[in-house]
Amino acid sequence: xxxxxxxxxxxxxxxxxxxxxxxxxxxxxxxxxxxxxxxxxxxxxxxxxxxxxxxxxxxxxxxxxxxxxxxxxxxxxxxxxxxxxxxxxxxxxxxxxxxxxxxxxxxxxxxxxxxxxxxxxxxxxxxxxxxxxxxxxxxxxxxxxxxxxxxxxxxxxxxxxxxxxxxx
Amino acid sequence: xxxxxxxxxxxxxxxxxxxxxxxxxxxxxxxxxxxxxxxxxxxxxxxxxxxxxxxxxxxxxxxxxxxxxxxxxxxxxxxxxxxxxxxxxxxxxxxxxxxxxxxxxxxxxxxxxxxxxxxxxxxxxxxxxxxxxxxxxxxxxxxxxxxxxxxxxxxxxxxxxxxxxxxxxxxxxxxxxxxxxxxxxxxxxxxxxxxxxxxxxxxxxxxxxxxxxxxxxxxxxxxxxxxxxxxxxxxxxxxxxxxxxxxxxxxxxxxxxxxxxxxxxxxxxxxxxxxxxxxxxxxxxxxxxxxxxxxxxxxxxxxxxxxxxxxxxxxxxxxxxxxxxxxxxxxxxxxxxxxxxxxxxxxxxxxxxxx
Ligand code: FES
Ligand code: FES
Numbered sequence: 001x002x003x004x005x006x007x008x009x010x011x012x013x014x015x016x017x018x019x020x021x022x023x024x025x026x027x028x029x030x031x032x033x034x035x036x037x038x039x040x041x042x043x044x045x046x047x048x049x050x051x052x053x054x055x056x057x058x059x060x061x062x063x064x065x066x067x068x069x070x071x072x073x074x075x076x077x078x079x080x081x082x083x084x085x086x087x088x089x090x091x092x093x094x095x096x097x098x099x100x101x102x103x104x105x106x107x108x109x110x111x112x113x114x115x116x117x118x119x120x121x122x123x124x125x126x127x128x129x130x131x132x133x134x135x136x137x138x139x140x141x142x143x144x145x146x147x148x149x150x151x152x153x154x155x156x157x158x159x160x161x162x163x164x165x166x167x168x
Numbered sequence: 169x170x171x172x173x174x175x176x177x178x179x180x181x182x183x184x185x186x187x188x189x190x191x192x193x194x195x196x197x198x199x200x201x202x203x204x205x206x207x208x209x210x211x212x213x214x215x216x217x218x219x220x221x222x223x224x225x226x227x228x229x230x231x232x233x234x235x236x237x238x239x240x241x242x243x244x245x246x247x248x249x250x251x252x253x254x255x256x257x258x259x260x261x262x263x264x265x266x267x268x269x270x271x272x273x274x275x276x277x278x279x280x281x282x283x284x285x286x287x288x289x290x291x292x293x294x295x296x297x298x299x300x301x302x303x304x305x306x307x308x309x310x311x312x313x314x315x316x317x318x319x320x321x322x323x324x325x326x327x328x329x330x331x332x333x334x335x336x337x338x339x340x341x342x343x344x345x346x347x348x349x350x351x352x353x354x355x356x357x358x359x360x361x362x363x364x365x366x367x368x369x370x371x372x373x374x375x376x377x378x379x380x381x382x383x384x385x386x387x388x389x390x391x392x393x394x395x396x397x398x399x400x401x402x403x404x405x406x407x408x409x410x411x412x413x414x415x416x417x418x419x420x421x422x423x424x425x426x427x428x429x430x431x432x433x434x435x436x437x438x439x440x441x442x443x444x445x446x447x448x449x450x451x452x453x454x455x456x457x458x459x460x461x462x463x464x465x466x467x468x469x470x471x472x473x474x475x476x477x478x479x480x481x482x483x484x485x486x487x488x489x490x491x492x493x494x495x496x497x498x499x500x501x502x503x504x505x506x507x508x509x510x511x512x513x514x515x516x517x518x519x520x521x522x523x
Pocket of ligand 2: 098099100101102103104105135136137138139214
């Protein structure tokens with residue numbers, strides 16, 4: 001099979017790679033580029049462990065052909081924060097105890113980011129709806145939703161953080 | 169019409185098998201800079217044992233949590249701690265780590281006693297310091313205090329002003345060529361079970377829990393929505409309350425899946441529903457509001473009073489939900505999962521009987 005030359009922005013860096021037409025994005029990221037933060041849970045679009053951002057939207061990278069990201073921007077969990085400076089969502093996940101085995105966490109973080117980027121002050125209901133495609137077997141979701149809510153509140157001085165400040 | 173109901177489920181669950189030997193070991197090395205290195209075979213699969221074991225070592229030795237480094241489940245270097253299963257690791261490896269930490273601390277205490285010119289019994293440890301306990305007797309020894317205050321509360325207040333830091337004591341130890349290593353292991357007394365009857369004393373201790381579920385049942389569709397679960401768990405002593413809450417919340421979600429949706433369908437030994445599209449797990453939209461309640465009744469044989477919570481967290485949930493369904497619509501479903509078709513069939517049966 002002839003390879004296809006693609007160019008895309010990965011975690012802020014322009015990358016040029018040659019891919020087989022049937023190569024999946026998840027395999028390009030993990031096997032070819034060594035970014036193993038993105039997980040493979042089911043490989044068929046049911047669990048969300050493989051979630052990455054494609055032009056800011058949360059997508060299942062196990063369902064996408066790598067060639068599809070030509071000309072696009074892709075963000076994986078490696079592009080979210082660094083060891084020295086974690087992303088506020090990562091900080092909040094740690095602080096709230098939202099990580100147990102951690103297998104769902106990279107996907108959860110990126111789904112959460114894609115929500116907060118378009119809806120700065122989501123309700124708990126909206127958060128739950130947005131991460132419904134990301135399965136978590138460990139946490140019961142409560143602390144994950146708490147963590148996402150915390151970032152939304154901290155960022156935007158919403159009503160609940162004001163209440164906390166005023167000690168109500 | 170939608171009807172609401174409330175149900176309760178209770179459980180007790182054995183922690184620390186005694187039917188067969190059930191040991192765990194640990195090594196503790198207090199390094200030159202005061203860092204405490206813990207080696208344990210205990211595999212942290214997300215339940216948070218690395219965190220709990222670090223807290224136990226810190227509390228026993230008298231350093232801070234952040235001074236402890238845990239190396240776990242590396243068969244090249246860590247002693248056997250058995251499986252992460254049966255809700256046993258906090259209890260069994262927790263005791264092993266505590267005993268290893270105590271052995272290492274003993275070496276420090278010997279040297280500190282010389283430096284301070286007092287007997288070891290007069291020394292209390294906490295927050296990286298070894299202090300001479302006040303003579304007035306107005307306070308308890310730190311070892312007594314440990315069994316009575318929550319892990320992490322730290323120092324008891326009754327010390328006089330003489331103190332040395334753990335780092336100073338270690339430096340002194342090193343000058344004498346003394347390393348500060350400890351090892352320990354724990355095995356709950358193996359009682360064995362009667363080979364004929366299987367009877368005996370199978371566990372070292374038991375965890376207890378009660379959960380209450382509130383559900384809404386749609387009589388037309390048979391659909392059950394779990395609105396709320398209140399889950400009270402006796403964990404002995406919560407080494408890390410937030411982690412315990414996480415275990416309870418996760419357990420309730422799994423228990424809810426067990427009650428309402430999870431079912432492995434088999435045909436001649438083949439699994440028919442081997443993916444997440446056909447074997448359903450609760451999503452963030454399915455899980456109810458969960459209110460974990462931690463009950464602390466310290467277990468004498470547990471590390472700082474702790475037992476286990478991993479599996480207990482999901483055991484009473486299905487029973488509570490099944491009882492809540494009965495309370496809501498008056499039908500008893502006795503095989504899980506409680507699917508809409510089972511509810512509709514029972515409701516019809518009930519109607520026909522009534523007619
Ligand atoms: S691995 Fe892609 S959705 Fe499960
Ligand atoms: S933390 Fe284990 S699956 Fe979410």
